[in-house]
Amino acid sequence: MGMYIELDRQGEVPLYQQIRNFLKEQILGGSLPPGSRLPSTRSLARRLGVARITVQEAYDELISEGLLTAHVGRGTFVLGPDGRSPAPSSPPEPPWEVSPSRLSTRAILRDMLRMAASRDILSFAAGVPAPEFFPVEGLRRAINRVLRREGVSALQYDVPEGLLLLRQAISRHLSEMGIAAAPEAILNTSGTQQAIDLVARTLVEPGDAVVLESPTYIGAIDVFEARGAKILAVPVDAEGMRVEALKPLLVRYRPRLIYTIPTFHNPSGSSMSLERRRQLLALAREYAVPILEDDAYSELYYRESPPPPLRALDTSGHVIYLGGFSKTLFAGLRFGYMVVPEGLRERLTYAKQTADLHTSSLIQWAVLEFIRREGIHTHLRRIRAACLARRDAMARSMEVHFPPGVQWALPQGGLYFWVRLPREVTAFEVFFQGLARGVAVAPGPAFFPDRSGEEYIRLNFSLHPPERIEEGIRKLGETVGFLLERARRARLRRQRVPAALL
């Protein structure tokens, strides 16, 4: 059940009353028809980030008003207008929460991003390249050629590491980026998300420490949290991961892995300097810690090409490298690859097989044929030009429409502006108030392993054409302006309260 309740934590109405009011509206308005089962108090409390007792108070009030009924072991149900319970009489499902729940406040953040994806919202929340530049026709031609030429063999089972011809093509592609990787070193995956997950399940046991950047890619936080890892967060600045903060963590916690996005970092947009790359590699070698290098964005540069990937500088087999085409060719195709040091190949291949046998054969053939016949360089040039124009459009719009106090740096690559809000305004307020105005952002805390970062929002600039960007940024500017004004008034109200009452 998707229930999104905007709570005003600074307001005068108690939280339980706000929840009660919302539910009552839903019940009387018919959105929660008779017989609906409400979420458990525990689950709703977790989703809203409030105490369980707060939700229980709201439910109790609605029960005493005759709108809800509670059945021990079955849950809480909406009553019909006649006061009769249409709750099902079948026996209950098994107790699903048999093992410790993996859900967390991250699920709420994910739900928020999902709301942002609904049809009538102009969303800057996603991490998607410009879809109108996807080479759909080229892909269609590639698939036709493949199915005509290869027939059933393009649809048959494959080995877990993936289609050899494609791994050979990727090996050549990587050599252009300065990465020497034999086809046997390459493992094809169903996107970068899967690659991170495979590495986690292979190298990280519950309780093991791993180093993440702070902020970092949401999906990586999801993986390492789900794996039960202890997450050590290293801050990022304009030169990428602050490597000097890493060493004490290596000494003290002996982590199993360092996950980094060195180039056009998501969400901050910064790139690790060459100097820091060398320092990071030296530390990894000194403490024998593998590095997981997520290189999703390095081909999306807008001025000069970025420093070489860590994997190109690695002489000792400490880097596991992740690449793919989701941010440049086709987001939803779900294809990625990893370059794996020799000592780890057998175990990662086995993990891949356990996870999903192998990546779709048809998808692999399609990517191969596209790379071979259509080429990706022409396409990359086009998409870079389009993204650059959109980046500049967003920068101009922000200068015009954002109130003073909002800060950002111009990203030299990737897909995002990382925007710092004025002190009086939080990312969640901007999210919900923006939504009410039809525009969505990605709230900062989604990217921080410790859920901090309420002063940040991430804005994707590649998805919409310049006119839409302008429109959305104008609405966002209004949103932030409104919140600043509201905060100013609240401050004034507080000042008017007689001192004796404080």
Added chain:
Amino acid sequence: MGMYIELDRQGEVPLYQQIRNFLKEQILGGSLPPGSRLPSTRSLARRLGVARITVQEAYDELISEGLLTAHVGRGTFVLGPDGRSPAPSSPPEPPWEVSPSRLSTRAILRDMLRMAASRDILSFAAGVPAPEFFPVEGLRRAINRVLRREGVSALQYDVPEGLLLLRQAISRHLSEMGIAAAPEAILNTSGTQQAIDLVARTLVEPGDAVVLESPTYIGAIDVFEARGAKILAVPVDAEGMRVEALKPLLVRYRPRLIYTIPTFHNPSGSSMSLERRRQLLALAREYAVPILEDDAYSELYYRESPPPPLRALDTSGHVIYLGGFSKTLFAGLRFGYMVVPEGLRERLTYAKQTADLHTSSLIQWAVLEFIRREGIHTHLRRIRAACLARRDAMARSMEVHFPPGVQWALPQGGLYFWVRLPREVTAFEVFFQGLARGVAVAPGPAFFPDRSGEEYIRLNFSLHPPERIEEGIRKLGETVGFLLERARRARLRRQRVPAALL
């Protein structure tokens, strides 16, 4: 490095000498060129199922012969003819075995199945439908229509649970099978293997007990072993899982999950009777244990249609149902789906998102368009007829070519004969000796959680046309005949040894 050494455990040559001889041949023959790194003694010992000291003895002998050199911390390398070590001088990779290895003898079994897939082997080892009946043209048309009509939206990111239109189509398809499942109850996956993995990571913590059938699907054993579960094995007979053996396990171990393939069980071919299905559901409810029903084969029936799926009989939300088209439409497309009880949906959706964000959008659109426009019923009828003809061809060939003492039952559905060997012959012997004659089988122990089952082999009958089936079965018959004769002679030799020496 793929090294397959056939060891003769009953023979007179000591095991370490057999290993030494094999490696020496490889080195002198050039298959292991100078500079090659040999597997660690631990890893090779594990792969061969011998003691580590046995491998160490073989290596030591080759070192004293000047063929190998060992470097502490770097490994053992093949020397050049000049006795010089071309071993790399770069520093070593990090110690990858930082966490307990998940690899096991299962990896050897997997390697064996891989050998069976090499080009010049006539393999009955795979679990693949008849590929020449894959509707390649229909799929090609479907993809063309989709890409022309939907454009980039067929290539864009999707929600984790998958394309709603496809989930609606699956909901209708399931209702024809007697399963009432709303689209919201359906979660699309990248094949059934992934579905099993998602359930394991959601419901099973390391150390938790799970019930598997014995024998069962290899990929399920892989998943639950990798998850660190305690596997409880319940035997299967001609009426499927022996449910009466289940109850004491439920009482004693309180398992988190019961995994079953009730219909045309892989590998045994048997189907659970209606009576047993009801008993299993009653037990699941009584002990509040969820059932994971893997229904990969029920649409491949050759006489009458099988009893209804457990999910169709379940009135209390205890069954998680897995379906897909890998065994009927396209094996390598990697699409499957699961029907999820309400209380588990949120967590499974989150697990899917963590694993790979979502299943390839293009694959989902292609499956949808194929189901909608081409239909699957005509296709299912064709593939059933083809598989039936092949089943009968294999049965006839086995009657002609197999020596007495080999036993099997005629499967009423699915893709396999489950063959019991004469007492004197083991599955591994048949595997290696068959390979030498160009024909491969799946050895029984691959399917048993406890690696028993050396008296069984599994033969797939759907992949090859009848003439090839005849040829392969003839070779297999020769193989078994040869092994029986060898066993007879060994027995005679033993009888000839003077009693004084015994």
